Amino acid sequence: MLDYRRFKQINDLFASGKLEQARHLLMEMQSRCIALRDEMNMLKVRLQTFEDILYLSQNLYEEYGFYWLRTAGVKQGPFCAHCYESEGALIRLEKQHKVLLCPYCSTSYKSVVHAMPESVEPLAGRQARILPFAK
Ligand SMILES: [Zn+2]
Incomplete structure (x- = not known):
């Protein structure tokens, strides 16, 4: 003081x-x-x-087995559940063919792609974006 x-x-x-x-x-x-x-x-x-x-505690939620983030009313994601649960990192999944692939841990998610609404599917070829949030 x-x-x-x-x-x-x-x-x-x-x-x-x-x-x-x-x-x-x-x-x-x-x-x-x-x-x-x-x-x-x-x-x-x-x-x-x-x-x-x-x-994060107010805007991050789980749906279809993925994590999603609500920012300014827009649904962001899906984010890799493995990366978030193991390291607290939000890694956006990339759609490759019929699967969603994590560009960080390479986990692929096959069974839930059909459950995603069309409007929130990640763009093909888009760069992974790591958001620096802690769990
Ligand atoms: Zn991952």
Whole structure:
């Protein structure tokens, strides 16, 4: 925690000509500010992680044996169940011939392709996209 009374102390030291003491106190304040900024940056990262986890818990769901993500009202997916359950990674499956294939773990899903609505089938030849969410 930053003690704001120190700024008045520094000012008083400068005003009374105690430059070396003022400089020393100023350097101490600088060091504390840097430490606080680092802590704030770390807390921002943690907050973003928790927001991502909350978002996933509210918008990720299982259907047809796959994971799907609802973003801005649009159904994204399907994502590889194996990758999500083993590593927490959302890997979009690619449709190749009559199967859905995971470009990361190479798991193929055959039996459920017919259950997918046409509008959400992944595009052939599309690059896999790894979303950096934790489970
Ligand atoms: Zn996979």
